[in-house]
Amino acid sequence: MIEQTATAIEASGLYEQWGLTSAEYQRIQELLGRLPNFTETGLFAAMWSEHCAYKNSKPLLKQFPTSGQRILQGPGEGAGIIDIGDGQAVVFKAESHNHPTAVEPYQGAATGVGGIIRDIFSMGAQPIALLDSLRFGELTDAHTRFLLQETVAGIGGYGNCIGIPTVGGELAFDDAYAANPVMNAMCVGLLDTTMQQKGQAAGASNLIYYVGAKTGRDGIQGAIFASAEFNDAVEADRSAVQVGDPFMEKRLMDACLELIREHPEAVVGIQDMGAAGLVSSSAEMGAKADYGMTLNLDAVPQRETGMIPYELMLSESQERMLLCVAKDQGAVVEAVFARYELDAVQIGEVTAAKQYQLYAHGEKVADVPIKALVDEAPVYQRPQRIPARLLTADPQQYQPQFTSATAVLTKLLQQPTLASKQAIYRSYDTQVKTNTVVAPGSDAAVIRIRGGRKALAMTTDGNGRYLYLNPEIGGQIAVCEAARNIVASGGVPLGITDCLNFGSPEEPESFYELAQATKGMSTACKALATPVISGNVSLYNESNGTAIYPTPMVGMVGLITDLALITTQDFKQAGDVIFLVGQTHSDFNGSELQKMLTGNISGALFDFDLATEIAHQQLVQQAIRAGLVSGAHDLAEGGLAVGLAECCFGQQLGASVDVAMPASWLFAETQSRFIITVPAAQAAAFSQMAGEQAQQIGTVTAATDLVIKTNTETLTLDIVTSKQQWEGALAW
């Protein structure tokens, strides 16, 4: 790479190739009082990218509720933290890795997992679980199959090796994601609250330490890459993808946690070198603490020769952390990392002057106000326009026509989005650390906390189809469905993390979707008292000008106060009484059934009422706490019939159900519903508690079929055969 002079950059417009507009370039000149040199232009291009600066999304993110009694750390650090009592806290965050996954699926997914794990242990927490939310094109496409297989292999390759169980997530298919898949990774950690860390570099003369893997020329401009649209020349961006090394990260994680636990006095701050690598971690740590910093780039451990300052600062080589160390504690840090055979090198120090100064080969190569890099990025109020499809949407619900409900259910269960994901998660180590009480396959995964009676329920949710038809209500539903999963598992929802996967904010219709979706999510989070504690924004999810569905992923964690309250979805024993919580309506727009029967989704999204949702969630929580419930399952995609089949599949128990509705309604996706099973002796007590919120619809049987009587047809599903088909639909 050849360094252009400052005047040549101005003349050639190189900054535009790096994603800076000419107005932004002008502003940089004003902040510096001169032209930025090559290195400085690169620093600003990275730090002012959407990925680092949230310049398009910041005004929208402000509406999220972010505080609460239990919240120890909201957005702005590596991850958010929620107090769960007894000196313990849960730490979690999700991050998107869509563009790297599209280009290089194995490494794209693997480094997505590696990056989110670093965010968790940078807070002083022990990572305890991973989840993944994936969206791909239709499986009939060969390239999609390749992307899916490699993505799954990459997730497993990283999580299995580092020894953190991958316990949950979701996977959906739709053409909208064919050229731009969605790969969101979430990590959950457990923190001893006395060990809580911050990404800050405070105190003049304190030391800046670089620890972990050496820096190479991988992932240069990754943050800029993530903030641009795709096009057919995307293959040329392969060099923007990094390569993961989970073995390195395991040692790095163990060494960092040992340092934090055994030498807390040495650590002033710690941060992952994630997007935009060395520049973002160091500048953010200094600016956050209101200090400056000088770095000597010659000291940066390098695995290639001849790297220029621009490359060293913008490389996104994996498995690296930056530490701010108390000035007399350097030897302690070096000793800990030496035992793990890792580099730990002092590369700079904190300064009282609020300048960010880089030196290489004895020369000063960058000298900029640290706040200019971190806090002075422009914030845009983008224009919004209601997409035409929403203005012209038919308010009527699509009404399916079919001759056999049994045949429809059989086929629906084999749709890739609804099929069992066992073929996927059997390639993930779900049990390492021996705390997994509920493995993938139920509504939420459950991890016990050793040494007491508590457990954590966790899930990821979101349905882009609903948001495509109504971004605001779809946003509400995404949050509520996540909460429903937590509640059905015996938990109390604590808070969420999110990945906002949307199209270009510069497209008014895409920006409208983002604005409406965040509004809806915000409303639901406030109503459910589940603040947003962390997350990330992934915009520019477009390929050749076509955006994906607006797809927020909601990652939610809930607290289960006693192991005895853990509830799973499968039917437990013949004779248990089945209740349906919530009303069912002819709600089909955006449903799996509409997609399967018409090949498309269209129309106005069905109605949704937050107050009803909350009332139903409270009923289920109350019933579980009262010890009345033997099983609970949230009803989602595919509706009541699919939900009942899933309950049957767990232990191969059948059910006899009678509902006063047309057969087609069995597939309606009316929200705010649960299936609850109650031992016969407790049916009356539950009935009384539920009042009109639930109705008894049948009983669990020892037979091997699911029989559902409706007003128009009796559906009969053979559990053994259909389970095999359901499990086999995604097998490879």
Added chain:
Amino acid sequence: MKFAVVQFPGSNCDQDLVAALRDVFQQQAVLVDYRTVDLTDYAAVLLPGGFSYGDYLRGGAIARFAPIMTAVREFAAAGGLVIGICNGFQILTEAGLLPGVLQQNHSANFICQPAALTVVNNQTSFTNAYQPQQPITLPIAHGEGNYYCDAATLAALKAHQQIVFTYQDNPNGSVADIAGITNRAGNVLGMMPHPERAVEALLGSEDGRGVFQSMLQTLTKKVVPA
């Protein structure tokens, strides 16, 4: 009695073994660094699962050269109980303490699932708490669990009752459905399934308890009363 759980760089089931021994069996279990050269203080040595040295080359191929392996050899030669689970089994075969090799699974995929097993030899120091031919279910989680040995070795394993666990529904393509074997002397066991993941009802199964109970029974008998 003090149990040594060896920590290779990249071991990730080490804490699980310690937790099982400590919390479920109330035993003293100590993490022992791979640079340790003396194991004489310990009643038994356990090699945990994981990805030693990242296993980028082949499961256990680098770990066999770790400094502690000399001590493990000496410990085994003196008749001490050594058990290798998953990656530990791979390391024991790579180190020559057990015959055969562990290849990539037949499907070429990592497999994590419960596996139905048969305890085909309950007369070992690791299985005497099980019934003859007892069917048990233990979790497996591996990418290279396909046990292979040549016909002569297999005949010898059979002749000396060294095959301890077999799969009922061979998930990885192992020869003769082998899930676990001992050495000729019977004091070294390698197994791909994870007994330490099946010692608590809360986590779904207690079928793995027998392995630890058997070791404890064996070791207790060995101790001469004062």
